[in-house]
Amino acid sequence: xxxxxxxxxxxxxxxxxxxxxxxxxxxxxxxxxxxxxxxxxxxxxxxxxxxxxxxxxxxxxxxxxxxxxxxxxxxxxxxxxxxxxxxxxxxxxxxxxxxxxxxxxxxxxxxxxxxxxxxxxxxxxxxxxxxxxxxxxxxxxxxxxxxxxxxxxxxxxxxxxxxxxxxxxxxxxxxxxxxxxxxxxxxxxxxxxxxxxxxxxxxxxxxxxxxxxxxxxxxxxxxxxxxxxxxxxxxxxxxxxxxxxxxxxxxxxxxxxxxxxxxxxxxxxxxxxxxxxxxxxxxxxxxxxxxxxxxxxxxxxxxxxxxxxxxxxxxxxxxxxxxxxxxxxxxxxxxxxxxxxxxxxxxxxxxxxxxxxxxxxxxxxxxxxxxxxxxxxxxxxxxxxxxxxxxxxxxxxxxxxxxxxxxxxxxxxxxxxxxxxxxxxxxxxxxxxxxxxxxxxxxxxxxxxxxxxxxxxxxxxxxxxxxxxxxxxxxxxxxxxxxxxxxxxxxxxxxxxxxxxxxxxxxxxxxxxxxxxxxxxxxxxxxxxxxxxxxxxxxxxxxxxxxxxxxxxxxxxxxxxxxxxxxxxxxxxxxxxxxxxxxxxxxxxxxxxxxxxxxxxxxxxxxxxxxxxxxxxxxxxxxxxxxxxxxxxxxxxxxx
Numbered sequence: 001x002x003x004x005x006x007x008x009x010x011x012x013x014x015x016x017x018x019x020x021x022x023x024x025x026x027x028x029x030x031x032x033x034x035x036x037x038x039x040x041x042x043x044x045x046x047x048x049x050x051x052x053x054x055x056x057x058x059x060x061x062x063x064x065x066x067x068x069x070x071x072x073x074x075x076x077x078x079x080x081x082x083x084x085x086x087x088x089x090x091x092x093x094x095x096x097x098x099x100x101x102x103x104x105x106x107x108x109x110x111x112x113x114x115x116x117x118x119x120x121x122x123x124x125x126x127x128x129x130x131x132x133x134x135x136x137x138x139x140x141x142x143x144x145x146x147x148x149x150x151x152x153x154x155x156x157x158x159x160x161x162x163x164x165x166x167x168x169x170x171x172x173x174x175x176x177x178x179x180x181x182x183x184x185x186x187x188x189x190x191x192x193x194x195x196x197x198x199x200x201x202x203x204x205x206x207x208x209x210x211x212x213x214x215x216x217x218x219x220x221x222x223x224x225x226x227x228x229x230x231x232x233x234x235x236x237x238x239x240x241x242x243x244x245x246x247x248x249x250x251x252x253x254x255x256x257x258x259x260x261x262x263x264x265x266x267x268x269x270x271x272x273x274x275x276x277x278x279x280x281x282x283x284x285x286x287x288x289x290x291x292x293x294x295x296x297x298x299x300x301x302x303x304x305x306x307x308x309x310x311x312x313x314x315x316x317x318x319x320x321x322x323x324x325x326x327x328x329x330x331x332x333x334x335x336x337x338x339x340x341x342x343x344x345x346x347x348x349x350x351x352x353x354x355x356x357x358x359x360x361x362x363x364x365x366x367x368x369x370x371x372x373x374x375x376x377x378x379x380x381x382x383x384x385x386x387x388x389x390x391x392x393x394x395x396x397x398x399x400x401x402x403x404x405x406x407x408x409x410x411x412x413x414x415x416x417x418x419x420x421x422x423x424x425x426x427x428x429x430x431x432x433x434x435x436x437x438x439x440x441x442x443x444x445x446x447x448x449x450x451x452x453x454x455x456x457x458x459x460x461x462x463x464x465x466x467x468x469x470x471x472x473x474x475x476x477x478x479x480x481x482x483x484x485x486x487x488x489x490x491x492x493x494x495x496x497x498x499x500x501x502x503x504x505x506x507x508x509x510x511x512x513x514x515x516x517x518x519x520x521x522x523x524x525x526x527x528x529x530x531x532x533x534x535x536x537x538x539x540x541x542x543x544x545x546x547x548x549x550x551x552x553x554x555x556x557x558x559x560x561x562x563x564x565x566x567x568x569x570x571x572x573x574x575x576x577x578x579x580x581x582x583x584x585x586x587x588x589x590x591x592x593x594x595x596x597x598x599x600x601x602x603x604x605x606x607x608x609x610x611x612x613x614x615x616x617x618x619x620x621x622x623x624x625x626x627x628x629x630x631x632x633x634x635x636x637x638x639x640x
Contacts, residue, residue: 002017002018003015003016003017003018004016004017004018004020004053004054004055004056004057005056005057006020006025006053006056006057006058006059007056007057007058007059008059008060009060014028016028016053018053018054018055019052019053019054020052020053021049021050021051021052021053022037022039022040022042022047022048022049022050022051022053022059022061023037023049023050023189025040025059025061026049026061033061033063036063036064037049037061037062037063037189038062038063038064038066038068038069038072038073038188038193039062039068039069039072039186039187039188040059040060040061040062041059041060041062041068042057042058042059043057043058044058046062046068046072046186047185047186048136048138048185048186048187048189049189050137050138050189051186064195064225064226069225070102070224070225071099072186072187072188073188073194073223073224073225074099074100074102074103074104074222074223075097075098075099075104075183075187076136076187076188076191076193076194077104077126077194077197077221077223078097078098078099078104078105078106078221079097079136079174079176079179079181079183079187080126080129080130080176080191080194080197081097081104081106081122081126081199081219081221082094082097082106082108082179082181083129083176083177083178083179084122084123084125084126084128084129085106085108085122085219086178086179087125087129087178088121088122088125089108089110091110091111092108092109092110093108093109093110093154093155093156093157094106094108094155094157094158094181095107095108095109095157095158095207095216096157096161097181102222102233103200103220103221103222104220104221104222104223105218105219105220105221106218106219107205107207107216107217107218108216108217108218108219109157109207109214109216109217110216110217113202113204113217114202114217114219115202116201116202118202119199119201119202119219122199122219123197123198123199126197126199129176129177129191130191130192130194131192132177132191132192133190133191133192134176134177134190134191134192135176135189135190136174136175136176136187136188136189136190136191137174137175137176138172138173138174138185138186138187139172139173139175140170140171140172140173141170141171141172141173142170142171143162143165143166143167143168143169143170143171144167146158146162146171146173146182147159147162147163149173149180150162150182153180157207158181158182161182162182172184172185174187176190176191177191194223195223195224195225195226195227196223196224196225196226196227196229196230197221197222197223197224197230198221198222198223198230198234199219199220199221200220200221200222200237201219201220202217202218202219202220203217203218203220204216204217204218205217205218205371206369206370206371209369209370209371209372210369210371211369211370211371222234236478236479236480239478240478240480240531242534243478243530243531243532243534243535244375244531245375245376245377245526245527245528245530245531246375246376248530248531248534248535249272249375249376249530251535251591251592252271252530252535252543252592252593253269253270253271253272253592254268254269254271254272254275254530254543255267255268255269255272255376256269257373257375257376257379262380263370263373263380264368264370264373264378264379264380264381265379265380265381266376266379266381266523270543271543271544272526272543274543274572275526275537275541275542275543276522276526278540278541279519279522279525279526279541280361280522282413282541283361283385283410283519286406286409286410287359287387290357290402290406291357292357292358292359292387293356293357293358293359294359294360295340295343295358295359295360296360296362297333297336297339297340297343297360297362298333298339299332299333299363299365300323300330300331300332300333301330301331301333301338301339302328302329302330303322303328303329303330303331305338305342306319306331306338308338308496308497309335309337309338309493309496309497310492310496311334311335311338312331315334315335317367318334318366318367318368319331319332319334319366319367320332320365320367332364332365333362333364333365334364334365334366335364336360336362336364336384336386337386337388337490337493337515338493338497339362340358340360340386340388341388341493341494341497341499341513342497343358344356344358344388344390344499344511345497345499348500348502349390349500349501349502349511350501350502351392351501351502351503351504351509353501354390354391354392354395354501354511355389355390355391355392355395355399356389356390356391357387357388357389357390358387358388358390359385359386359387360386360387361383361384361385361386361522362383362384362386363381363382363383363384364381364382364383364384365380365381366380366382367380368380375527376523376524376526376527377523377524377527377528378524379521379523379524382521382522382523382524383521383522383523384517384520384521384522385517385518385519385520385521385522385525386515386516386517387515387516387517388513388514388515388516389403389513389514389516390499390501390511390512390513391511391512391514392501392503392509392511392512393440393512395512396440396441396444396512397444397447397448397451399514400444400445400447400448400487400514401448401451401452403487403514403516404448404449404452404454404470404487405452406518407472407485407487407516407518410518410519411472411474411484411485411518413639414529414532414538415477415532415533415538416474416475416476416532418474418475419472419473419474419475420457420472420473420475420481421449421454421455421456421457421470421471421472421473422456422457422458422459422462422470422471422473423442423445423446423449423456423457423458423459423468423469423470424459424462424463424464424468424469424470424471425438425442425458425459425460425461425462425463425468426438426442426461426463426468427461427462427463427465428461430465431463431465431466431491432465432466432491432492432495433466433467433491433492433495434491437491438467438468438491441467441468441489441491441512442468445468445470445487449470456470464488465492466489466490466491466492466493467488467489467490467491467492468488468489469486469487469488469489470485470486470487470488471483471485471486472484472485472486472487474528476528476531476532477532477533477534480531482528483520484517484518484519484520484524484525484528485516485517485518485519485520486515486516486517486520487514487516488514488515488516489512489513489514489515490513490514490515491513493513494510494511494513495510499511499513535593536593536595536615537593537595538639539595539596539632539635539636539639540635540636540639542572542593542594542595543572544572544573544574544592544594545571545572545573545594545595545596545632545636546566546571546572546573546574546594546595546596546597546598546632547573547574547575547576547589547592547594547596547597547598548562548563548573548574548575548576548597548598548600549576549582549585549586549589549597549598549599549600550575550576550577550599550600550601551582551599551600551601551602552579552601553577553579555600555601555602555604555605556575556577558600558604558605559575559577559600560575560577562598562600562610562625563575565625565629566625566629569629569633570633571629571632571633574594576588576589582599586599586613589615590615590616593615594615595614595615596612596613596614596615596632597613597615598610598611598612598613598628599611599613608624608625609622609623609624610622610623610624610625610628612628612631612632
């Protein structure tokens with residue numbers, strides 16, 4: 001029988017019969033290894049353990065300790081959930097069920113939306129399916145035969161999806177017992193290998209995220225390789241609920257997303273607007289210090305601007321509808337980039353003028369589907385901390401290093417010191433710009449990170465069509481990663497707008513354009529800050545830094561006098577002069593997470609000495625108001 005050479009991760013080469021499976025290879029090494037295998041990587045592609053290897057191959061057997069195993073487990077558990085739903089509710093139609101970060105979901109078409117009680121029944125049925133230890137098998141089918149199969153099954157959503165796939169494409173199905181679904185895979189070998197899972201919640205979701213389509217019932221769940229990991233994750237979710245920025249936004253009176261105003265549009269209340277302005281002021285100061293010119297651009301632009309930039313051809317579905325002004329078409333801006341380029345093009349630029357760094361807190365508008373909107377994290381109108389750097393090839397490395405350092409310094413000021421960095425490189429097929437330019441840009445990104453001793457992961461082919469990029473994900477107080485900072489090259493707009501500078505040779509050259517956002521957007525960044533701090537904001541950007549609490553209305557005048565002195569020293573203060581008990585007012589200030597408070601009564605009025613009470617009850621040594629002002633302002637300087 002013909003044989004194949006299998007190269008293991010340690011470089012060892014073993015010979016097996018052609019058609020050998022990863023499971024066969026695992027068993028030939030040890031039964032313990034075979035029991036722990038989830039899927040395999042064959043010639044750098046994930047496969048099922050039953051996959052038949054017909055040619056020489058490199059193989060890596062993936063066990064529960066490998067990161068890839070978790071995504072496979074989530075996806076396989078989603079299939080078990082869908083199977084349980086169809087057993088319990090045969091009339092329900094199945095749509096799609098992807099895995100997302102640490103979770104999975106399936107959307108179902110059901111006349112009666114699922115309830116929390118239904119989740120308990122579905123979980124019980126899932127446990128039965130896992131106990132049955134059903135073999136998970138893969139088969140291939142033509143596109144037309146797949147349409148016939150799912151049409152016969154009454155799965156109209158599957159038929160819709162398959163109908164959009166090219167006719168000549170071969171599709172894969174995964175089956176376990178009485179359940180079959182269209183899926184790329186790979187999957188675990190059998191349902192019995194699912195160690196620990198939990199269904200989390202039910203929600204409504206429009207088919208394909210479009211409010212014009214039918215509302216479906218979505219079930220979220222999670223799964224982990226052990227009960228210990230599952231319990232740790234469930235505890236994390238409980239902590240995340242307490243930190244939910246939407247909940248805290250209401251409780252702390254910061255912002256609102258009002259249906260009357262419009263979905264995805266945020267109303268900033270006085271405290272939220274104060275916090276936002278403090279962050280904006282810090283942003284402006286840091287940019288001026290680092291050599292940026294601050295610019296301001298309009299909220300709308302003529303259609304020809306968006307035609308030149310290409311947005312009307314590749315981004316129109318995310319733009320708001322056209323508006324006609326004096327027989328000319330205008331659009332709300334979804335991006336700031338074309339405006340920044342028009343600022344660059346206002347006069348001829350020499351190599352001596354470069355680098356140029358233009359920055360703007362520019363508000364943009366995108367027509368996001370209602371199904372993806374989420375508090376401040378995903379909105380329709382938001383303010384990007386946009387900047388564009390225009391430079392020569394010789395200036396690239398220096399600019400990237402400055403950008404990375406700026407990003408780290410800025411994020412550190414808000415308490416973020418742990419990051420994951422990703423380098424996304426040129427896509428295989430669809431891209432603009434010369435490959436040599438891509439290589440130059442990618443090499444400068446690599447070089448800068450290496451010089452700064454930064455660890456990073458490479459997403460091969462994951463760059464946008466118009467340039468490679470670095471993404472910085474920040475880790476919050478409970479270990480979650482948030483995508484904020486992006487450093488992105490753009491080879492599209494310089495060509496479209498015919499951008500040039502005059503080089504030392506007197507000839508016209510294309511500048512390199514680096515588009516970057518450190519916060520991503522103000523809205524999302526503030527949402528992350530609320531959850532990171534659980535609303536206990538550092539003193540320097542807390543909307544209210546000090547609460548004055550008179551013991552009775554008799555001491556309101558002296559409290560107001562203190563408030564005036566404190567405000568003059570740029571300390572944000574409120575005075576609670578209501579006719580309420582002191583204990584009640586202190587508890588309320590604690591609930592509002594105000595960093596400091598002072599109780600004002602007869603003793604304080606007579607002595608002019610005050611106790612500064614920290615949130616949580618700790619008190620500083622009594623001091624006169626002048627010392628207290630200095631103490632608070634020194635703390636603000638230290639934190640920034």
